[in-house]
Amino acid sequence: MTDLLSMRGVSVTYRTETGDVPAVRDVDLELASGEIVGLAGESGCGKSTLASTILRLQPQTATVTGEVLFEGRDVLTMGWGDLRALRWAGASMVFQGALHSLNPVRRVGDQIAEPIRVHTPEVPDEQVRARVGELLEQVGMPAVRARAYPHQLSGGQKQRVMIAMALACRPRLIVADEPTTALDVMVQAQVLDVLSALVHELGVGMLMISHDLSVLAELCDRIVVMYGGRVIETGPSKMVFGEALHPYADALSAAFPRVGDRAARFAPSGLPGDPPDPAALPPGCAFAPRCPRAIEDCTLAVPELLSFGDDRSAACIRLAEVS
Numbered sequence: 001m002t003d004l005l006s007m008r009g010v011s012v013t014y015r016t017e018t019g020d021v022p023a024v025r026d027v028d029l030e031l032a033s034g035e036i037v038g039l040a041g042e043s044g045c046g047k048s049t050l051a052s053t054i055l056r057l058q059p060q061t062a063t064v065t066g067e068v069l070f071e072g073r074d075v076l077t078m079g080w081g082d083l084r085a086l087r088w089a090g091a092s093m094v095f096q097g098a099l100h101s102l103n104p105v106r107r108v109g110d111q112i113a114e115p116i117r118v119h120t121p122e123v124p125d126e127q128v129r130a131r132v133g134e135l136l137e138q139v140g141m142p143a144v145r146a147r148a149y150p151h152q153l154s155g156g157q158k159q160r161v162m163i164a165m166a167l168a169c170r171p172r173l174i175v176a177d178e179p180t181t182a183l184d185v186m187v188q189a190q191v192l193d194v195l196s197a198l199v200h201e202l203g204v205g206m207l208m209i210s211h212d213l214s215v216l217a218e219l220c221d222r223i224v225v226m227y228g229g230r231v232i233e234t235g236p237s238k239m240v241f242g243e244a245l246h247p248y249a250d251a252l253s254a255a256f257p258r259v260g261d262r263a264a265r266f267a268p269s270g271l272p273g274d275p276p277d278p279a280a281l282p283p284g285c286a287f288a289p290r291c292p293r294a295i296e297d298c299t300l301a302v303p304e305l306l307s308f309g310d311d312r313s314a315a316c317i318r319l320a321e322v323s
């Protein structure tokens with residue numbers, strides 16, 4: 001078990017008018033301080049749902065079971081006071097839609113200062129302002145930009161502001177859900193550089209979700225690949241993308257795009273069919289209907305996630321042949 005984040009047997013089911021949607025099924029995930037872990041998988045495989053459990057941000061229609069231990073304490077059962085203290089100060093999130101979540105009529109410096117003021121009301125204004133300037137400089141912007149309004153900033157600068165805000169209360173974990181998706185390729189690369197430099201410099205942990213495999217490969221120490229709500233492979237990033245064990249992860253790396261190549265973004269070319277509907281998974285291995293190596297036995301039971309060496313695991317009954 002790692003010191004920072006340890007998720008055990010996490011399942012999330014949404015209640016909907018048309019029935020239950022089991023979006024995440026029995027997921028284990030470990031993340032240590034200073035480590036960047038990437039969550040990969042096609043749209044709808046449960047990445048955002050899993051990430052939202054870390055800060056208990058899922059909607060009321062969701063039922064979450066299992067354990068989400070943050071520094072040894074279960075986020076799923078902690079009281080509201082502890083949860084409030086955890087958000088921003090323990091763990092913070094950089095969202096996909098961040099570019100539109102800044103308040104257009106407030107200076108960005110005031111918006112970065114807000115979590116600091118809420119979490120540490122005793123800190124005098126002058127120190128808060130100094131901290132905001134320091135944060136802007138950390139993300140590569142001059143401190144004077146604190147006075148700017150969002151419309152005066154470019155998309156990349158706005159995303160830097162969101163990163164500064166996420167860092168404001170010195171969290172030990174950052175959850176980044178598609179943090180650069182809306183940005184141009186060049187700006188995307190710059191923002192990713194800022195993020196990874198900060199994670200390494202400050203020694204915080206980061207869970208990174210991206211459709212873009214090249215982003216994950218470049219940035220992450222370890223990769224967790226999801227399919228149909230389950231983890232199907234984990235391992236060091238170079239190995240998962242270079243010599244995948246699971247046929248699905250293998251199909252992904254075969255379709256490996258160039259950095260920022262949006263046309264090739266996470267749609268494993270050459271893989272027939274669509275990702276499964278989480279409310280109606282096929283029996284046994286959910287990937288079997290699309291898998292070039294599937295045999296009849298694959299449909300009998302959900303394959304267990306088995307360890308391969310110290311740092312890799314995969315869920316496929318045919319691994320003896322694949323590995």
Ligand SMILES: Nc1ncnc2c1ncn2[C@@H]1O[C@H](COP(=O)(O)OP(=O)(O)OP(=O)(O)O)[C@@H](O)[C@H]1O
Nearest residue numbers: 014016021023042043044045046047048049059278
């Ligand atoms: N609030 C909700 N109510 C019902 N179903 C939901 C809700 N949020 C997500 N889902 C469903 O849960 C499944 C997992 O969704 P999730 O957004 O976690 O996947 P994802 O891998 O992050 O996809 P994407 O990359 O498209 O964001 C999908 O089938 C989705 O339709």
